[in-house]
Amino acid sequence: MTARSLILLILLATGLLLDPRPTGATGNQNFQFFAPPAEGTLPNGPLGRLIRQGELIFIHTGQYAPRYVGNDLTCESCHLDRGIKPYSAPLWGAYGTYPRYRSKNHQVNTLEERIQGCFRFSLNGTPPPVGSKTMKALIAYSFWVSRGAPVGLYLKGQGIVRMSKPARPPDPLRGKAIFEARCSLCHGLDGQGTQSDNDQVAFPPVWGPHSYTKGAGFYKVSKLAGFVKMNMPLSKGETLSDQQAWDVAAYVDSQPRPEDPRKAKGGKS
Amino acid sequence: MVVSRSGSGVFSPLALAGILLGTFVALFPSRARGADTEAALIAWGHTIAMQGNGLPGNTACAECHRINGGGMPSVGIPRIAGQTETYIYREIRGVQEGTRYSPYMDGIVQNLSRHDIRAVALYYSTVRTPKLPDPASYDPALRELGRRIAHRGLWDRNIPACILCHGQDGRGIPPNFPYIAGQSTTYLMGQLISFAVVRRKDDPEGLMRGIASKLTHREIKAVAQYFASLDPPVYGKISEKNRPDRLRLIPEKEIPTP
Numbered sequence: 001m002t003a004r005s006l007i008l009l010i011l012l013a014t015g016l017l018l019d020p021r022p023t024g025a026t027g028n029q030n031f032q033f034f035a036p037p038a039e040g041t042l043p044n045g046p047l048g049r050l051i052r053q054g055e056l057i058f059i060h061t062g063q064y065a066p067r068y069v070g071n072d073l074t075c076e077s078c079h080l081d082r083g084i085k086p087y088s089a090p091l092w093g094a095y096g097t098y099p100r101y102r103s104k105n106h107q108v109n110t111l112e113e114r115i116q117g118c119f120r121f122s123l124n125g126t127p128p129p130v131g132s133k134t135m136k137a138l139i140a141y142s143f144w145v146s147r148g149a150p151v152g153l154y155l156k157g158q159g160i161v162r163m164s165k166p167a168r169p170p171d172p173l174r175g176k177a178i179f180e181a182r183c184s185l186c187h188g189l190d191g192q193g194t195q196s197d198n199d200q201v202a203f204p205p206v207w208g209p210h211s212y213t214k215g216a217g218f219y220k221v222s223k224l225a226g227f228v229k230m231n232m233p234l235s236k237g238e239t240l241s242d243q244q245a246w247d248v249a250a251y252v253d254s255q256p257r258p259e260d261p262r263k264a265k266g267g268k269s
Numbered sequence: 270m271v272v273s274r275s276g277s278g279v280f281s282p283l284a285l286a287g288i289l290l291g292t293f294v295a296l297f298p299s300r301a302r303g304a305d306t307e308a309a310l311i312a313w314g315h316t317i318a319m320q321g322n323g324l325p326g327n328t329a330c331a332e333c334h335r336i337n338g339g340g341m342p343s344v345g346i347p348r349i350a351g352q353t354e355t356y357i358y359r360e361i362r363g364v365q366e367g368t369r370y371s372p373y374m375d376g377i378v379q380n381l382s383r384h385d386i387r388a389v390a391l392y393y394s395t396v397r398t399p400k401l402p403d404p405a406s407y408d409p410a411l412r413e414l415g416r417r418i419a420h421r422g423l424w425d426r427n428i429p430a431c432i433l434c435h436g437q438d439g440r441g442i443p444p445n446f447p448y449i450a451g452q453s454t455t456y457l458m459g460q461l462i463s464f465a466v467v468r469r470k471d472d473p474e475g476l477m478r479g480i481a482s483k484l485t486h487r488e489i490k491a492v493a494q495y496f497a498s499l500d501p502p503v504y505g506k507i508s509e510k511n512r513p514d515r516l517r518l519i520p521e522k523e524i525p526t527p
Contacts, residue, residue, distance in 0.1 A: 035425075039417075081424040185445055185473050186434075188515045194442055195508040202442045233474050235429045 033086045033157045034093075036145040047140065054141025057134060058082055061123065062201075065134045070125035071258075072193060072201045072210040075138075078122065078218065080231060084145055086157025087230035087237075093158025095146035112139065121215035124258050160217075161226040166246040170221055175251025178244050182233055191255060207255035215260035218253070225249035307391070314392025317385055324380035330389060333373065337398035342405070345455035348501060350398040355444035355513055357390035363471035370468035403497050405454035408490065415495030418488060426483050431492065434476070439496045443507040445473065445516055451501030457493035465489075 042048045057064040059082060061074040076082060083091035098111040109117075115138055116127030128134040149155060180189055186203035187193055193205035205211040218224045229245035230237045240248070319336075321327035330349075334340055338350030349357060363369030364378050381389070417423075419439070422430035432439065434446045441448030449457060463469035464481035472478055484492070507513070 033425075039421075081422070081429075085424050182474065184516060186516075190515055192510070192515070194445075194516065195510040196436050196442055197440055197502060197508060198437070199508055199510075200437075202436065233476065234433065235427050235476060235480055236474060237427065 034090075034149050034155050036084055036092055037147050042144070050137050050140040051144045053133075054137035054139070054144075055082060057137055058141055065128065068119050068125045068128045068134060069123045071123055071205075071212070073123055073204050073212060074201075075118070077204045078227065080234075082145075083142070085231070087159075087161050088227060089159055090145075090157060091142040092146040092149045093155050095142045096149050096151040096153065096155075097158070111142065115139075115142075120261055122212045122218070124213050124261070160223050161230050163222055163226045163229060163242060163246065166243045168243060170225070170246040170250035172247070172251040172254040174244075175247035175249070175254075178240070178248045179251050182240070183248065186234070191252065206252050207257045209258060211257050213258040213260055215262055219257070219260075221246065221249045221253050224253060310388045311392050311395060313385070314388035314390070317381070317389045318392055321377075322381060322385050326376050327380045328377055330393075334393075335401075338393045338396045339398045339401045340453065340456070342401050342403040342453035342455065342497075345453055345459045347452055347456045348398070348400075349393045350396040351502060352394060352447055353441075353443040353507055354387070354390045354394040355507070356447045357393055358386055360471070361386045361390065368469075368471040370463055397503060400451045400501055401453075403453045403455075405494070405497065407454075407494050407498070411487070411491035411494065414488065415491035415493075418484075418492040419495050423483075423488070428480050428483055431496070435496075438499055440502040443511060444513055445511075448502050449496045450499035452497060454490075454494045454497040457496055458489055461489045461493065 042051060053064070058075040058079070061076075062069045062072070078089060079085075079091065080088040083089075086093075094114070095111065098114060099108050100114075101108050102114075104117070107113075112130045112135055115135065116130075119125045119127045128138075179187075179191075183206075187206050191205060191207045192210070193201060194203040196202040212218055218227065225242075225245045225248075228249055229240060229242060232240070316322070317327075318330040318334075318338075321329050330338075333346045334349050335346075338348060340346040340348040360369055361374075361378050361381065362383075364371050364374045365381070367375075378386075418428070419431045422428045422433070431449070434442060435449050436442045436446065439448060439450030441450075460469060461477075461481045461484065464472060464477040465484065467478055467482075470478060481489070
């Protein structure tokens with residue numbers, strides 16, 4: 001074995017040992033993440049227009065896909081930076097990992113089916129049909145921001161951080177104090193969000209009739225805790241301790257919200 | 270000066286009490302009057318804005334912020350017209366407490382009572398004034414960069430788009446997030462730098478300190494001139510949903526709700 005290949009092997013080994021848990025990483029190491037195509041490189045023509053349409057739906061979901069949305073949230077409420085930010089379930093981390101078996105419905109789901117789940121459970125709305133313009137546009141946009149990402153591999157920053165069990169069981173009461181101190185500036189003491197001066201949703205409601213349902217991924221305390229840990233308060237990710245993230249997630253998910261549409265009787269299907 | 274009308278000796282306890290009471294009433298008339306109507310509060314705010322409250326050091330706000338609160342773009346004195354009462358109140362309190370760095374305003378606001386601050390904040394929140402010309406240089410090469418930071422942010426460095434908190438086109442998300450559209454380049458750059466070096470530290474959650482410290486000087490210039498090029502909102506209206514009692518107010522929760 002040559003010295004060169006030995007060095008290579010050591011480098012590889014350290015690379016494998018490092019990571020995979022991102023907590024503790026500083027905000028400025030994002031060169032490690034997959035980078036979507038640069039702005040301004042969008043192709044002209046029908047595909048480019050469809051991608052752009054998908055981007056608009058992604059940001060202003062209620063405005064561009066009103067018939068499919070039942071609450072005040074948008075895609076970007078959870079998938080920050082237009083579905084690009086690492087650890088907020090970026091599109092480039094999802095695109096290449098479907099079709100996938102999901103324990104949620106015990107089936108192999110396509111990306112379209114997964115997106116339909118977002119509309120049904122998180123947006124409390126109606127899933128856009130696979131052939132609809134809305135779905136095509138969202139798929140086109142997902143494809144675009146994933147251009148160059150490997151298919152079928154785990155990418156750093158994909159999905160939501162998996163939180164290890166907290167030292168103490170998550171406590172909604174402790175979470176309430178944290179929420180009021182650090183989240184209510186934008187989300188309100190009552191969690192109902194904030195409006196802009198032209199009465200559009202500025203900061204989304206995090207519980208109540210206009211927020212995600214009990215069927216949404218964020219209704220799992222661990223998922224919400226992982227999102228909060230890495231992304232909240234906005235631009236100040238990783239400033240809450242793991243325990244605080246768990247507690248505040250437990251508090252938010254202990255509040256009233258629409259029933260899981262699979263269980264709701266007489267509600268939207 | 271208040272003169273005691275008591276007929277007894279000048280230094281009798283009763284006369285002294287009279288003098289003290291008289292002085293108090295003269296200096297804090299509105300407090301003695303009890304609860305104000307909004308109109309009376311605005312009128313008192315207008316007086317402070319135009320002449321100060323009469324206490325040492327307190328000069329008219331209009332000296333620098335100009336008669337209609339349009340500010341002085343040339344030297345970076347901000348527009349305050351139409352900014353919300355809550356925000357103006359918070360900032361004056363911040364200057365008093367030293368959390369908002371302002372060498373000019375520092376001495377001027379020390380003798381404002383909380384009631385005075387509330388009055389003057391309410392007054393300026395109701396003032397409408399057009400945007401004044403900004404003599405700062407505009408660098409066309411930075412146009413796109415400024416636009417991008419404003420609308421997309423630089424998320425690879427955890428810098429969110431400005432409009433997420435400062436509202437569409439920088440119109441603000443009242444009451445906690447002020448409008449920044451139509452402020453002067455000099456003012457906006459000054460505040461970003463002030464946040465970056467932590468001379469201004471009244472920002473909730475340290476949000477602006479965190480963001481500003483990650484911006485380069487070139488980016489600061491780009492984003493400042495971008496928002497300076499926009500028109501300010503006519504009216505800093507607080508939408509019904511954003512009632513101050515629903516949101517945590519910074520730095521302290523002390524504005525009496527009417």
